[in-house]
Amino acid sequence: MTGVSILPVAGIPELEEGDDLVTLIVERVELEDGDVVVIAQKAISKIEGRIVHLDGIDPSPRAVEIAGEEGDAARRIEVILREAKSIIRVRPPLVICETSHGFICASAGVDASNAPEPGTLVLLPLDPDGTAARLRDELRERTGREVGVIVTDSFGRPWRQGTVDVAIGAAGVLALQDLAGERDPIGYELQNTVIAVADEIASAAHLVSGKLARVPVTIVRGLDVRGDGRATDIPVPPERDLFR
Numbered sequence: 001m002t003g004v005s006i007l008p009v010a011g012i013p014e015l016e017e018g019d020d021l022v023t024l025i026v027e028r029v030e031l032e033d034g035d036v037v038v039i040a041q042k043a044i045s046k047i048e049g050r051i052v053h054l055d056g057i058d059p060s061p062r063a064v065e066i067a068g069e070e071g072d073a074a075r076r077i078e079v080i081l082r083e084a085k086s087i088i089r090v091r092p093p094l095v096i097c098e099t100s101h102g103f104i105c106a107s108a109g110v111d112a113s114n115a116p117e118p119g120t121l122v123l124l125p126l127d128p129d130g131t132a133a134r135l136r137d138e139l140r141e142r143t144g145r146e147v148g149v150i151v152t153d154s155f156g157r158p159w160r161q162g163t164v165d166v167a168i169g170a171a172g173v174l175a176l177q178d179l180a181g182e183r184d185p186i187g188y189e190l191q192n193t194v195i196a197v198a199d200e201i202a203s204a205a206h207l208v209s210g211k212l213a214r215v216p217v218t219i220v221r222g223l224d225v226r227g228d229g230r231a232t233d234i235p236v237p238p239e240r241d242l243f244r
Helices: 021-026 041-047 061-067 071-083 128-143 197-209
Strands: 005-008 036-040 051-053 084-091 094-099 104-106 120-122 148-157 160-171 217-221
Touching (some): 021 041, 021 217, 041 120, 128 148
Antiparallel strands (some): 036 217, 051 120, 084 094, 094 104, 148 160
8 A cells, every 4th residue: 555645835826816826836846647636715716806805895684683783794794695505504603504516614615814915705716616627627738647636625514623624626536435335344335435535635635735824735646536526516415414
């Protein structure tokens, strides 16, 4: 069994709308076949212009009800409500939402951390699976290498403290590994075991990239996880969701 390496791509500058991320990557790392290029959501959102300025937001009565009278809080809640496909739970000021992508997370993925400047919020990419596929195609064209791409974000988890990075976009990788029908070493046949491979890679990469280190891209090397999964395959379908 070979080991797995997680390599930070150092030296990528603060990203802005329209930046060429593929060039920034290939100038700094020699990719190999089978590599998984893991990219923080904030990097994608900044490049795609998914930034909102709070001073341009007029909060709705519902936003004021949740946030109280303090202006920035109400404007932030208004942005969250606009980004949400549905509201799952509210415990002011916390809002748990379903996004248009089908993810259930705090604040519909709207975040002020690592924003480009004070008074701005970063939104999730509109189509992170599509972005991952585009970047994978461009990396293959530029380098000749067959790589996977995962776009990640930090999500909380029910019943457990702390956040972990998960995949919100994926291309060229196995997103879910279904082991139903396989047998363990004593012969027991697995019935309902599905491994969230893309999420595990995302979490592993975050151990290197960190929340505050400003390392938006890492390379996970040494895994055989090629496939055609999408991150939007991972959320539990509504008909199987026991908690809504």
